[in-house]
Amino acid sequence: MQSEKQSNSLIKRILQSISDASLVPFLAILTAVIIGGIIIKIVGGDPFLAYKGLIEGSFGSPELGLEKSLKAISETAVWSTPYIFAGLAVALAFKGGLFNIGAEGQLAVGAVFSALIGYALPEWLGFDLPVYIHLPLAIIVGMLMGGVWAGIVGALKAYTGGHEVINTIMMNYIALNTTSFLLNGVMKDRSPTNVIARTPLIAESARMPAIFDGLRVHWGFVLALLVAFFIWWLLNKTTLGFEIRTVGLNPDAAQYAGINVKRTIILTMMLSGMLAGLAGSIEVTGLNYRHELGFSIGYGYDAIAIALLGKSHPLGIVLASFLFAAMRNGATRMQFLTQLPVDLISMIQALILLFVAADAIIRYIYRIKSKGERVVLTRGWGG
Amino acid sequence: MSESPIVLEAKGITKQFPGVLANDNVNFDLRKGEIHALLGENGAGKSTLMNLLYGLHKPDKGEITVNGKNAIIHSPNDSIELGIGMVHQHFMLIPVFSVAENVMLGDEAVKNGSLDRNSVAKKITDISKQYGLDVDPNALVGTLPVGIQQRVEIVKTLYRNAEIVILDEPTAVLTPQEAEDLFRIMRDLTARGVSIIFITHKLKEVLAVADRITVMRAGRVINTVKPSETDSAQLANMMVGRQVILTVDKQDHEAADEILKVEGITVRDQRDLETVHNVSFSVRGGEVLGIAGVQGNGQTELSEALTGLRSPTSGKVTIDGKDLTGKPPRIITEAGLAHIPEDRQRHGLVLSYSIADNMALCDYYHAPFSSRGVLQPKALDENARKLISAFDVRTPSAFVNAGKLSGGNQQKVIVARELSRNVKLVIANQPTRGLDVGSIEYIHSEIIKMRDRGVAVLLISAELDEIMALSDRIAVMYRGQIVAIVEAKKTTREQLGLWMAGAHVQTA
Ligand SMILES: Nc1ncnc2c1ncn2[C@@H]1O[C@H](COP(=O)(O)OP(=O)(O)OP(=O)(O)O)[C@@H](O)[C@H]1O
Ligand SMILES: [Mg+2]
Numbered sequence: 001m002q003s004e005k006q007s008n009s010l011i012k013r014i015l016q017s018i019s020d021a022s023l024v025p026f027l028a029i030l031t032a033v034i035i036g037g038i039i040i041k042i043v044g045g046d047p048f049l050a051y052k053g054l055i056e057g058s059f060g061s062p063e064l065g066l067e068k069s070l071k072a073i074s075e076t077a078v079w080s081t082p083y084i085f086a087g088l089a090v091a092l093a094f095k096g097g098l099f100n101i102g103a104e105g106q107l108a109v110g111a112v113f114s115a116l117i118g119y120a121l122p123e124w125l126g127f128d129l130p131v132y133i134h135l136p137l138a139i140i141v142g143m144l145m146g147g148v149w150a151g152i153v154g155a156l157k158a159y160t161g162g163h164e165v166i167n168t169i170m171m172n173y174i175a176l177n178t179t180s181f182l183l184n185g186v187m188k189d190r191s192p193t194n195v196i197a198r199t200p201l202i203a204e205s206a207r208m209p210a211i212f213d214g215l216r217v218h219w220g221f222v223l224a225l226l227v228a229f230f231i232w233w234l235l236n237k238t239t240l241g242f243e244i245r246t247v248g249l250n251p252d253a254a255q256y257a258g259i260n261v262k263r264t265i266i267l268t269m270m271l272s273g274m275l276a277g278l279a280g281s282i283e284v285t286g287l288n289y290r291h292e293l294g295f296s297i298g299y300g301y302d303a304i305a306i307a308l309l310g311k312s313h314p315l316g317i318v319l320a321s322f323l324f325a326a327m328r329n330g331a332t333r334m335q336f337l338t339q340l341p342v343d344l345i346s347m348i349q350a351l352i353l354l355f356v357a358a359d360a361i362i363r364y365i366y367r368i369k370s371k372g373e374r375v376v377l378t379r380g381w382g383g
Numbered sequence: 384m385s386e387s388p389i390v391l392e393a394k395g396i397t398k399q400f401p402g403v404l405a406n407d408n409v410n411f412d413l414r415k416g417e418i419h420a421l422l423g424e425n426g427a428g429k430s431t432l433m434n435l436l437y438g439l440h441k442p443d444k445g446e447i448t449v450n451g452k453n454a455i456i457h458s459p460n461d462s463i464e465l466g467i468g469m470v471h472q473h474f475m476l477i478p479v480f481s482v483a484e485n486v487m488l489g490d491e492a493v494k495n496g497s498l499d500r501n502s503v504a505k506k507i508t509d510i511s512k513q514y515g516l517d518v519d520p521n522a523l524v525g526t527l528p529v530g531i532q533q534r535v536e537i538v539k540t541l542y543r544n545a546e547i548v549i550l551d552e553p554t555a556v557l558t559p560q561e562a563e564d565l566f567r568i569m570r571d572l573t574a575r576g577v578s579i580i581f582i583t584h585k586l587k588e589v590l591a592v593a594d595r596i597t598v599m600r601a602g603r604v605i606n607t608v609k610p611s612e613t614d615s616a617q618l619a620n621m622m623v624g625r626q627v628i629l630t631v632d633k634q635d636h637e638a639a640d641e642i643l644k645v646e647g648i649t650v651r652d653q654r655d656l657e658t659v660h661n662v663s664f665s666v667r668g669g670e671v672l673g674i675a676g677v678q679g680n681g682q683t684e685l686s687e688a689l690t691g692l693r694s695p696t697s698g699k700v701t702i703d704g705k706d707l708t709g710k711p712p713r714i715i716t717e718a719g720l721a722h723i724p725e726d727r728q729r730h731g732l733v734l735s736y737s738i739a740d741n742m743a744l745c746d747y748y749h750a751p752f753s754s755r756g757v758l759q760p761k762a763l764d765e766n767a768r769k770l771i772s773a774f775d776v777r778t779p780s781a782f783v784n785a786g787k788l789s790g791g792n793q794q795k796v797i798v799a800r801e802l803s804r805n806v807k808l809v810i811a812n813q814p815t816r817g818l819d820v821g822s823i824e825y826i827h828s829e830i831i832k833m834r835d836r837g838v839a840v841l842l843i844s845a846e847l848d849e850i851m852a853l854s855d856r857i858a859v860m861y862r863g864q865i866v867a868i869v870e871a872k873k874t875t876r877e878q879l880g881l882w883m884a885g886a887h888v889q890t891a
Contacts, residue, residue: 256692
C-alpha cells in the first residue's frame with residue numbers, strides 16, 4: 001500500500017515534470033503555427049492545404065501511397081540525424097554553463113576529417129581497409145577533431161577567461177574559410193567533370209550502410225538516438241555529468257565541492273565539439289559520401305534553436321529535431337500543393353524560436369505563472 | 384499601542400505547497416506606526432506569509448485587507464500600489480547599476496525621453512536625510528557592503544512611498560553596529576507613521592525593538608504577545624514547542640595533538656587588497672578555537688585561504704602535518720577537512736539540485752555515492768534520509784530542490800552534510816546564521832560532540848554569544864590580524880568587545 005502510493009507519486013512527479021517542461025515549447029509551436037497560418041492566408045495561400053502538405057511531405061499519408069509515405073518518413077529521419085547530434089552538442093554545453101555557437105564550425109571540421117580519412121587513407125596506405133576498421137576510424141577521427149576544435153575555445157575560456165561566444169564565432173570563420181580553401185584546393189575532387197568545391201567520394205569501406213534497401217535512412221540515425229540516450233545517461237547518472245551540471249549551475253559551489261572547474265569547462269567544450277563533429281562525420285559517411293562546400297549551411301545554428309526548444313533535454317532534442325526535420329522535409333510538398341515559397345518554413349521556424357526564446361511572451365499570452373525561481377541579482381540571505 | 388488603527392490585516396490565510404502546509408489559517412494584523420515582530424522556527428511559514436502579503440504567491444484561502452479595505456494582491460505591483468514594500472532575505476539589486484538606478488528600476492523617472500538621474504538622486508538624498516539612511520546615490524551597488532545594500536533596499540521601498548515595510552531577517556548578515564543602525568532607522572520610520580513587520584531569529588532583538596510579537600509554528604500562529612509580558616525562554620518555548628536550553632552543556636576536555644597549523648599567512652582579496660596580514664595560530668584535536676571579530680576584518684579571506692578557495696600570498700598551512708598551502712579544495716578535503724562556508728547560496732548549495740544531491744556535494748565521487756564513475760541513487764537517498772531526520776530538516780522529501788527550502792533549512796542541509804563527514808578538522812564559518820533557537824541548540828551540541836571525539840574545530844562567528852558558548856580558546860581578529868588569543872574561561876564579553884573594537888592590549 002505504502003509503496004504503491006509512493007510509486008504512484010513517483011509516476012505523477014515524472015509526468016508532472018514532463019508536462020511542466022514541455023508546456024511552453026508546445027504552446028510556442030502552436031502559436032507559431034497559428035501566426036504562420038495567418039501569414040499564409042494574407043499572402044493568398046490556403047493555410048490548411050499548406051499544413052496538410054507539410055505533414056504529408058514529412059510523414060506521408062494514405063493519399064500518397066505506401067512507397068511515397070515510407071520515403072517521406074525516411075527523409076525526415078535523414079534530416080533529423082545531424083540535427084540531433086548538433087542539438088545535443090549545444091545542449092550539453094548549455095548544461096555546463098557554456099554557450100557553444102560554434103557547432104557550425106565544429107561540424108565542418110568533423111566532416112572534412114571524416115571525408116579525408118574516407119577517401120585518402122587507402123591511397124596513403126596503398127591497400128584497402130575492411131569496413132569495420134575504415135568506417136569507425138573515419139567517424140572517430142572526425143568526431144575527435146570536432147572535439148579538439150571546440151576544446152581550444154574551452155581552454156581559452158578556462159585559462160584566459162575569453163568568452164566562448166566570441167571565440168566560437170571566430171573559430172567558425174576559421175573553420176569555414178579553411179574548409180573552403182581545402183575543398184577548392186588540395187582536397188578538391190579532381191574528376192574531370194567536377195567544377196564544385198567538394199572532396200572525392202569516400203571509399204566504399206568508409207560508408208555507412210542504409211537500414212532498408214531503397215530508402216536513404218542510414219544507421220547514423222539509429223546512432224543518433226543511441227547517442228542521445230547516452231548523453232542523458234552521462235549527464236544524469238555519472239559523476240562526470242554531475243560535475244558538468246554543477247559547474248554549469250553554480251561554479252562557486254563546484255569549486256567548493258572540489259571539482260576542477262577549469263578542467264570541466266574544457267572537457268564540456270570538447271564533448272560538445274565531439275557531438276557537433278559527429279554530426280558532420282555522419283553526414284559524410286552515411287549520406288553524402290563526400291564533403292561538399294555548403295551542404296551543412298545552418299545546421300549548427302539551427303542546433304541552437306533545437307537545444308532551446310528541447311530545453312536542453314536529450315529527449316526534447318530528439319523531438320525538436322524531428323520537428324525541424326519534418327518542416328524542412330515537408331516544405332517541398334507544401335510548395336507543390338500551394339505554390340507558396342519554401343521560405344515560409346524558415347519563417348515559421350524563426351517564429352517558433354522567437355516564442356521559445358521569449359518564454360515570457362508565451363507565459364503572458366497563456367497566463368502561465370512562472371514556476372522558476374526568481375532571478376537573484378545580488379545575493380542577500382537565503383530564505 | 385492599541386489606539387492606533389490597523390493598516391494591514393490577514394484573515395484565515397492558508398497556503399499549501401506540494402507536501403507542505405506552509406500557512407494554515409493564519410490571522411495577522413499590523414497597526415499604524417508599530418514594529419510587529421514575527422518569530423518562528425525554520426520553515427514555520429514566515430517568509431511564505433510575507434510573500435503572500437507582497438503578492439509573490441497567491442493564498443489558497445483567506446483575505447487580506449489594507450487600511451480596512453479588501454485588497455486584491457496578485458503581484459508586487461499591486462502591493463506597491465497599496466503602499467507595501469518588502470526587503471527580501473535575498474536582495475533584488477543589480478550589482479552593476481548605481482544606487483539611483485537600482486532605486487528607480489521599475490519606476491523610472493523620465494525627462495525629455497531619457498532617464499532623469501538627477502531628480503532621482505535628489506529624491507534619494509531627501510529620503511536619506513529624512514530617515515537618517517546614509518547612502519550615496521552614485522555608488523555602484525556591487526561595491527557596497529551588505530549593510531549598505533540593505534539600506535538601498537529600504538530606500539527603494541520608501542521611494543515608492545511604502546507605508547508598510549516588511550523586513551525579512553534583515554539582521555542575519557549585519558554586524559552588531561549595522562544592526563543597531565537599522566533599529567534606529569526602524570524607530571525613525573515608525574515615528575513617522577510607517578508600520579514595520581520584522582522577521583528575525585534573535586530573541587534579544589525582538590525584545591528590544593518590537594511593539595508586538597507574533598510567534599508561528601508549523602504554519603500556524605501560536606500567539607501574539609507584548610515584549611513586556613514575556614522573556615526569551617518563553618518565546619523560545621512557544622516557537623519550538625518545548626523547553627530550549629539556551630546555554631551549551633560543555634565539559635572540559637583534554638586537547639590532543641595539533642591538527643591545523645597556520646604560520647604567518649597573508650591573503651589578498653579579489654580587489655587585490657591585503658586583508659589578512661601575517662596570521663599564525665593552531666588548533667588541536669579536541670579543541671574549539673573561536674575566531675571573534677566584527678565582520679569584514681579578514682575572516683572571510685582567512686577561511687577561504689584555509690579551505691583552498693583562495694591562495695595565500697605567503698605563509699604556510701598544514702593539516703595533520705601535511706603542507707596544504709595553496710592546494711585546491713579537493714586535496715584539502717581529502718586531508719580531512721569539513722567546511723561550512725559563510726555564504727550558503729554561493730558556495731554551499733546548488734539550489735536547483737535535490738537535497739539528496741546537495742548532501743553529497745563534496746563526496747559524490749567516491750563510495751558509497753558512486754561506483755566506477757556512476758552515481759548510486761540509493762546511497763544518495765539513504766544518506767539524505769538519515770541526515771534529514773538527524774538534523775530535523777523540514778522538507779516533504781529528499782527529492783525537493785534545495786532552493787525550495789526555507790532559508791534556515793537550507794543552512795541545515797549544509798551543516799548536516801559537513802558535520803556528518805568523517806574528518807579531522809572542521810572549519811565552521813557562521814554555522815548557525817539564520818537558524819532558529821532549537822536548531823542552534825542541536826548544532827551546538829553536534830559541534831561539541833565532534834570536539835569530544837577529538838576533531839579540531841575552527842569556529843568563525845560574528846555572534847559573540849556563540850563564540851563564548853563553544854570555544855575553548857578565543858582568537859580576536861581585527862583589521863586582518865589576530866590581536867589576541869586567550870583561554871575562553873579567562874576572558875569576558877567586555878574584554879573581547881574591546882579587542883574587537885581595536886584596543887590593542889596584548890595578553891596571553
Ligand atoms: N516555493 C516553494 N515551493 C515548495 N515549498 C516551499 C516553497 N517556499 C516555501 N516552501 C516550504 O514552505 C515552508 C515554509 O517556508 P518559509 O520559507 O515560509 O519558512 P520560514 O518561516 O521563512 O523559515 P526560515 O526561518 O528558515 O526562513 C517550508 O517547509 C518550505 O520548505
Ligand atoms: Mg524565511
